[in-house]
Amino acid sequence: MSLDEQIGELELLTLNVVRQIPQISYQELEGFVDGRQGLVDGIGDVLNNNSLSDSQKERIDHILKYDSLILDQMFLLKNQSEEWLMQRGQAKAQRNAYELSYTPDSILMDQKK
Numbered sequence: 001m002s003l004d005e006q007i008g009e010l011e012l013l014t015l016n017v018v019r020q021i022p023q024i025s026y027q028e029l030e031g032f033v034d035g036r037q038g039l040v041d042g043i044g045d046v047l048n049n050n051s052l053s054d055s056q057k058e059r060i061d062h063i064l065k066y067d068s069l070i071l072d073q074m075f076l077l078k079n080q081s082e083e084w085l086m087q088r089g090q091a092k093a094q095r096n097a098y099e100l101s102y103t104p105d106s107i108l109m110d111q112k113k
Contacts, residue, residue, distance in 0.1 A: 003046045007059050010039045018066050026077045029070075 017024065017032045
């Protein structure tokens with residue numbers, strides 16, 4: 001695959017993710033990161049033998065402008081996950097505090113006054 005084709009795939013992949021940013025799931029974002037890394041590695045392999053033209057540099061710079069938007073979404077998803085885990089831990093602690101701490105088969109004897 002030529003360098004221009006690889007950059008084109010990277011552009012397409014990036015733009016598809018950017019369009020879905022408001023409702024993208026962490027699984028889709030993870031798939032994007034894996035796919036992107038494969039393309040970046042492929043571009044790096046081609047660049048070992050060649051150099052970038054000015055138009056290719058511009059295309060890559062344009063792709064990189066979306067990184068902050070993608071990273072912001074990654075941090076948002078990370079923070080949501082952290083909050084969910086903390087709430088889950090608090091709920092478990094509260095549930096454990098209110099659970100019965102005696103054996104259900106035991107017998108309770110009152111003393112007569």
